Amino acid sequence: MTPAFEKLQKQLRQLPGLGFRSAERIALHLLVEKPARLPELVEALQAAAATVRRCPRCGNLAEDGLCAICADERREQGVVCVVEHVPDLVAMERSGAYRGVYHVLHGRLSPIQGVRPEDLNFEALFSRVADGGVRELILALSNDVEGEATCHYLTQHLPAPANGVEVKTTRIGFGLPSGGGVLYADSVTLKSALDGRRHYE
């Protein structure tokens, strides 16, 4: 069509789940069918980029201060589910099977892809454990070599809690298909995986 149109289409195609045709359809929608929506979308994108940041406690999405889950007193603040990414947390929440809180590592250890411990959100987790506020850690990391390596590193480097109470560490397990992550599991699978968690050491 035109250079600016094609540039927009190219940007849209890089979004997850959008191919050539769907990007074209959205670009036409925003430029021809509903041009009033384009500035609204730009505004929503800019507002989200300007205000959404990481929760200082758990790494989830937040605006001011703690995220909605860390700030919710009805959640079990002593039970912490460790996930790789924010979408994993979203999938867990969708299952409705979990009433504790989270810790988002924002990745997993991968020597091949050059992801080292200092690249992940480990320090904040170790502080939470050292402060004594964590009763149980549920490791909901991917069921593959890198997820396993991340679990291993995490348990090896877990500090002793200030109050001397041992932290129970479990690994989400039953039901998660081999080679797959939390993101793609359905709610029933996630529920059984939570129920079937086993002690990890």
Place this chain on the structure above:
Amino acid sequence: MTPAFEKLQKQLRQLPGLGFRSAERIALHLLVEKPARLPELVEALQAAAATVRRCPRCGNLAEDGLCAICADERREQGVVCVVEHVPDLVAMERSGAYRGVYHVLHGRLSPIQGVRPEDLNFEALFSRVADGGVRELILALSNDVEGEATCHYLTQHLPAPANGVEVKTTRIGFGLPSGGGVLYADSVTLKSALDGRRHYE
């Protein structure tokens, strides 16, 4: 998640083809996974909104002056295919079956939805015909009551060309399924529809 996140997700859900999950996935992608892409997308949206306008001759998308098709001397400038919307033109182009030019009405007559002749891009088409540059008009409007009404209005109001040469008016026909528009037809159907066009009066 957060208010700004949910507002962005809501905006994304209004785009064609995106549901709740795909909008959530794209919002997380832009805010967590690839935050560098968000300003690039905003820039592409703003650049397209600022530069893309209607071709003064045919109503297709253009930047400065005529659109790429009107400006292309290898296209048959005397054969004009009349379509309802820009996506219809895109579908025709995709079929590769057409070497003429276009005229985009930006809708079709609909007394029920309050679309009157003055709301559509008729005047520019009548000027093109009156100027004598049009040898054939191919009416590629939807195969339904409103498309038919639009064809009827168009042929009734067609001016006499300045050079006195009669304009051959055809209606795209063979192959287009009843009740459907050009947008959803596949390339083979569009090709046969072009080949099977018939005289319209």
